[in-house]
Amino acid sequence: MPRRAARVHHPRHDPALAPRYRPPPLGRQVQTEEARAATDPPAIVRLVLRMAAGNEHCGYRRIAGELAGLGIAVAPSTVWEILKRHGIDPAPRRAGPGWAQFPRSQAEAILALDLFTVDLLDGTKAYVLAAIEHATRRIRILGATAHPGGQWIVQQARNLCMDLDQAGADVKFVLHDRDAIFHEGFDAVFTAAGLRIVRSGVRMPRMNSIMERWIGGCRRELLDRTLIWNLPHLRRILAAFERHYNDHRPHMALSSAAPLKPLPAWVTDLKDLRSGDTTGSEA
DSSP states (O other): OHHHHHHHTOSSOOGGGSOSOOOOOTTOOOOOHHHHHHHSOHHHHHHHHHHHHHOTTOOHHHHHHHHHHTTOOOOHHHHHHHHHHTTOOSOGGGGSOOTTHHHHHTGGGEEEEEEEEEEOTTSOEEEEEEEEETTTOOEEEEEEESSOOHHHHHHHHHHHHHHHHHHTOOOOEEEEOOOTTSOHHHHHHHHHTTOEEEEOOTTOGGGGHHHHHHHHHHHHHTGGGSOOOSHHHHHHHHHHHHHHHHHTOOBGGGTSBBTTBOOOHHHHHHHHHHTTOOHHHHO
């Protein structure tokens, strides 16, 4: 009992347990925007404005990151206030269409690429390069090798450009991730052909979702169900799967048609009658 009373009547608490935040004293005025503007170093303000003027698509977080790379520690909120104070939109790209609208609006002109691996029974690992058209869902398996290098990947890009030219495909954008194998020489082949390179974000597979979904389907329908001995065996079964995917496999995005085999006219008319659209049959 005496010990408990001594604890209760302890003169003060342990300083380590005291809260670190102490409110300002009464009567102190809150700092206004003009007062905060006076505290910003003029050199940092000029640097932020110059970086914003040099790249109109550079937001306040990007500017704060570039300043940190230069060894200047500036909070993103401070950059936001400086830009807003001088009449500059802190995030100009947020007002325009986002990535979710881009694949839908440009589906007719997007070609997606990706490289995936396959484990073989002989103990080796093969690398497969594939491309898919967003609009038609046509798949092209460009090649498979055990040693992907710079010359091999560039040659596959040249073969793809010739194939697209012969097929008359209206492709304007080439979408792939930031893998190191897709180097500048690889992109230069498409740039010379008049195509624009679009790179997906870091660790953002949903930006290339159609290609990623095809790779998952290829694994579930073929690679996980087949014992593949060596590289020539892999090339043969991938060629057979490509023909099946393009000529026979139905796709929900194409109204249950195949990429290279559209539905017959009577099937299309039957679907129009079921949906209540009789304009096509009357015509």
